Amino acid sequence: MLRLERVHTFYGPIEALRGIDIHIERGEIVSLIGSNGAGKSTCLMTISGILHPAGGRVVFKGDDLTGASPHAIVRMGISQVPEGRRIFPKLTVFENLEMGAFLRRGNFGELLEYVYRLFPVLKERARQYGGTLSGGEQQMLAIARALMSRPDVLLLDEPSLGLAPIMVSRIFRTIEEINKEGVTVLLVEQNARAALKLSHRGYVIESGAISLHGNSDELLHNEKVRHAYLGE
Ligand SMILES: Nc1ncnc2c1ncn2[C@@H]1O[C@H](COP(=O)(O)OP(=O)(O)O)[C@@H](O)[C@H]1O
Ligand SMILES: [Mg+2]
DSSP states (O other), rough: EEEEEEEEEEETEEEEEEEEEEEEOTTOEEEEEOOSSSSSSHHHHHHTTSSSEEEEEETTEEEEEEEHHHHHHHTTTTEOTTTTTTOOTSSSSSHHHHHTTOOOOOOOHHHHHHHHHHOOHHHHHHHHGGGSHHHHHHHHHHHHHHHOOOSSEEEOOOOTTTOOOHHHHHHHHHHHHHHHTOOEEEEEOOOOHHHHHOOOOOOEEETTEEEEEEEEHHHHHHHHHHHTTTTO
């Protein structure tokens, strides 16, 4: 469904992605794990069109996305939840969701009902400013906002970052639910154990290159992964 082929992405002279190959099939949850600075966010931003690769291709449902605008990519069905849950703090929860529906591909009322069903707390707080929500609720809002464009593929950048353990498991359960309802997920995480437990397959990125990939079970039992990313 989504394929990165030998993707190279630069920040000026710095080569942050050094020939990345990733493929994601419809219906999967795929994790991309790696330490700080490895290139995870760069990878997601290259898929969502915020960054343009200097080499290689991003192919989605057979179409070459390389060089397309972020808006066009949302319209095609890929939606990103950025790192650090950048919601609009001075807009209400409802207005944040409206912003997410700006490029929507479905019926606004139905989408709203869908995200309120996933996150009932957002319905309760619909009139509250985004900035007054707790960290976990802001992450829910960020995910809900991304879902308002009715994506086929959801890109999640470190959704568990800075959240209390109980909230982390809630967010992860919701990701599973979203996936079961038909959304393909690419999950970027430093929390490798939780991410791999949730996903079907995983990739390990190191210094801008994929160093390992496989089924989540294989990776969870891999000696190198256990040492480097699972703290064993
Ligand atoms: N705006 C930027 N300008 C220059 N270098 C950047 C910028 N953003 C990220 N980088 C560099 O690119 C590399 C990958 O960063 P990033 O994709 O953010 O890593 P991760 O998300 O895995 O922590 C790092 O070496 C980082 O310092
Ligand atoms: Mg990052």
